[in-house]
Structures are given as C-alpha cells and as structure tokens.
Amino acid sequence: MSIVKSSREQGFIQRTDFFEVAEHPQSQRLYQINIRDHVIEQFLEDTSDISIQQLEYVPYMRFVVADRLNSLTNGKLKEVLTTILHDRNTGGYTTGTNSKTSESDDYVKFSTAITHLIGEPNFDSMSGNYYARFSVTDIDNSDSYLRQPYRLFTLHTDGTFVDEATDWLLMMKMKEENAVGGESRLLHLDDWNELDIYSNHGLASKEITYKAPSSKNVSKEIKRKTFFQINNKPCMCFIDQFAYPKNIEEANYLKSLSESMENDPSLIELSLPVGDLVVLNNTFWLHGRAAFEKNSELNRELLRQRGCFSE
Template sequence: MSMVKTDLVKSYENFSVVQHPQSERLYHIELKDEAVTAFLEKHRNTISQQLEYIPYMRYVIAKDLKQVLGEEFSKVINEVLHDREFGGFTLGIGKLTSSDEDYVKFSTAITHLIGGVNFDAMSGKYYARFTVKDTDNSDSYLRQAYRLFTLHTDGTFVNEPCDWLLMMKFAEENAIDGESRLLHLDDWEELDYYTNHPIASTKIPYKSPASKNVSQTVYNDTFFEHNGKPCIQFIDQFACPDTIEQAEYLKSMSESMENSTAVVELNLPVGDLVVLNNTFWLHGRAAFEKHPDLHRELLRQRGYFKKV
C-alpha cells in the first residue's frame, strides 16, 4: 500500500505533486512551464554573484518564485521535508533551460523557501559546485568517481545545524552508473540494534580533510532524538573514534546500511534537484563505470529550517 498522503498528491494551479516512481518515501513535483518561465524571465538580469554578495537577494528571489508558483508550493515542500514518513522530493527545470546561472538562481529560491543556508567553507560561498571526472587527486571520496561514496549525512564536521540538503545536477557526459544512493532511516532493517547500542550516544570526534577548509573538531552523538524518533549524524571518512570499540561499531553500522535492501538508487536527470531532510535521510553515490571522458557537475546547498 502506498504511504503517500493523498491530500498532497494532487494538481495545484501552477504545479502538481505525485509519488516518486522510485520510492514511496519521496514525492516528485511537476512545475507548470509558464510559471517557471515567468520566474526566469523576471530574474533574467540577476546574476549569481549578486546572490553571493547580497544575502537578502536570495530571499527576494525566493519570494518571486513563491509568487509565480503560489503560496501552496512553499507550504507543500516544507510539509514534505518536516514529515518523518517522507522528508524528500525531486523537481526540475531542465526541459526549459540549461543555463548554469538559471540553475543557481532556481535552486537558491527553493532553499530560501525552506530556511537559511550554511556557509560552505569548501567553496567559500553559500553553495558549492563540484565536478566528478576520470582523474582526481582530492582528499575525500566526493570527487573520486570509481569508488563507492558511502552513505552519510552532511554537516558532521561543522558546529551548526544542517537540517536539509539540496543537490542539483548541472551537467553529465559519458556517465554510466554513479547513481545517488539514498536510505531513509526508518527503512533500515537494523536501526533498532544500532540506536540501542551503548556507543550510539557516545560523542565521536569529527575532523575534516584540508579541502573542506574547516579546522575545528566537532563531537557528535551518532544518534540523537527529535520528536520521539531517532536521527543520525555520520560519515565514515571524517569520524575519528577514540577506541577500538567505537571503530568497530561505526564500521559495522556503515556496512549494515550499505547492505540494506531499502537503499534507493535515484535517477536524477540534468536540471533536476533533490531535497532531503538531512537528519533521517542518508545519501551516497554508486561507483561510475570507467570512462576517460566522464564528466558530472553537481551543485550542493545545505542549511537549517526557517524559524516558525
């Protein structure tokens, strides 16, 4: 039986909501072409540099997107993200534009209907754009195409809330495999075992590599509770446990999640984005098939829910 709430799955004036074809935990939102075109036309002369230099402009374009799509759009996406049963959606504008500038503006409008963004120290901006290609000499798995990028949550090595995550695909050529891998915490078969383990509430040190441009050490409980439900903070690459027992727990937990039958391999076309509640959705990436001209570019934004 479908989990999707029928009161959300319907057509609105300028958009419609359907169950995502790959997961009952996700929605897909189809936007009316004329509404998207009106938004892009209104901000034809807005450039991404303005959004970087003038923070209030990010909320201005969010207001304009809400005006063209309707008040219901903002209500729907926030309801979805806060709903523990779901917590994620996809949508896109790739059939109307292939402009990087349009993608930055549109994704920024979406995120600022949700809340505020965290500064991304890796890029020195409120968002990061990064490429995956055949060769790489980085110090993390983010850009390493032929390795499994294991399931994790974002923001583990910064001392600020990271409630949600947006990823948008800007470009892709010669890419076989490399799908985004997602896991909703409540679908993980061994959730109870790992949340009830004594080390689940032990504070684990997290340190980022040099490329992240963050030098502090952050101490995280692997699991914490919100609204009576377990949430998670974890990434294997940056966890620096203090004991053998902690290391064994984290390794076993990561392997259990990777082997879960509930992992979704998400198909995300160019120009589409996915937004997830970062406290109970984990994400990663499958390895790509080897190709000398592999190229994929993604944008990432992450941040906190707006105060209500």
C-alpha cells in the first residue's frame, strides 16, 4: 500500500521488512514508526566512524548519514517521513532507536539522519549549531520557560523570533533521571474547539512583534501574523513569552487565545522514552511541556532540531 494514497480516516498501517507504520497508541493524529532492529543496528555500525565533530563541521556529512539510513530501508523511509508531515490530517510521528544504543552521539546521528531526510535544519542561534542540546534540572536561572522544570511550558510554535521558515520540529529525549511529569503537551489545530473563533478574529492577521531573550542569541525583532493559510487551511505562529503586542486589545486577544488552547479537551500529553523522538509539522501543531514533580535530582536532556522542508 502506498502511504501517499492512504487516508487518516482509514487508519494507515504499513509493514515492510525495514519498518512498520501504525497509529500512535496515544493519539489518533500521530503515527508511530518502528524501524526494524536490524536496520538500527546496521545504521549504528555503518556510521560508527563518523564523529559528531564531522557532522558539525562538514554539513554534507549530515546528508551522508541520512542517505545511509534511507538506503537501509530500500529507499522507502524518506517518502514515509515526508508524506506524513505534509498530511494535514496527521503531520506528526514518533520513532526511535529501539534501545539499541544509549550513547548520546548515536542519538545525534540518528536524529540528524531523520531531519535530513525531510529537509534541512535551521541554524540554532542558542547553541551555535544545527541542533541544540539542553538539560532541565532542579535549579534554573534562565530567562525563558524552556529550562524551568516546575511550571507549565505553555503551547507554542517554534521559530517565532527568527527570520526564516520553520516548517517542522524534532524533539528527542537523550537522558532522563528522577523525572515524574514533564510530558510533551501537543495540540493539533484542527482539534482545537475554538480555532474558528480565533483564526477569524479581526486581529488574526495582524502582525505581532516578537523579541527573543538574551539566551537565544537573536537580537533582531520579527513581525509575524498569528494566523496564515497554507493550502486554504489555517496555520499558526505564536509563543506567549516573546510576543510584544502594541495595545490592550492585542494583549487580550493573545491572552485569551493561549488560555483557550491550554484548556482544550483535545490537548494530549505524550510520553516519550529515552532514545525516542517526535517530529511535528510546526505550522499546525502546537507543543509545550507539563510541569515536573519537585525532585532535587531531576535531570532530563533533550535534543532539538527545527527547519524547513526540502523543495
């Protein structure tokens, strides 16, 4: 069966000798892609001589590891990954390394292969690289919600304060110790009960100024519309922390919009094992994070990549 012709309503399932695609057990909007053990093992062996420094310093090596993973699936994985992300009915999936490694370098290689099959990551100014790794621990003195463990990280899209397209987002769990809570909170725009109210509001297409805090290493101000259309469907660009409305009306609109999403019954909390990742279409999926339970030994490390689709 071709995934290109499948519909979400039919519940697509594809099985090959190289991977299996099935509905995600936690969400009817997501797929779960289980790459076969032998593929993961061979990929790790074939890329064992490629260092992380090579990936960081030699950009074409990122496509080399992507090609290796795709070749091990008889050239089929790239089509599956990209088609799902472009499908408005779903636009997201999880996959992982099947506990075949616990090495952080292997996680970087695997996530790099995935992203370079769907497009090209943007430069991440926070890390100074094409990917960012960051930890969430008990004590935090940062200037954004990203590393603050005991508060709700509200729903948002990525790339609001950068002057480039951010079509997709990848988040991978690298490490987790003494963590209770902290689930990824996700909302697909088409499941939001009050989408029509806010996307048709008079301020929906008004440009809002976004400014990043100092930790993001981005000084340029960006103006973005909260709602825009792709293929005649509403898409969104929003993060509450970095929006600078010009007046009370704009502020009340953004506050009400955020509260509506946070309280929507369709919001899901996704549990992600260490070594697994989630990839989302950033134009119609909102994401955030639940609060952790207090623990002085809390330690979670995440990897993030975000970027644009291949032409």
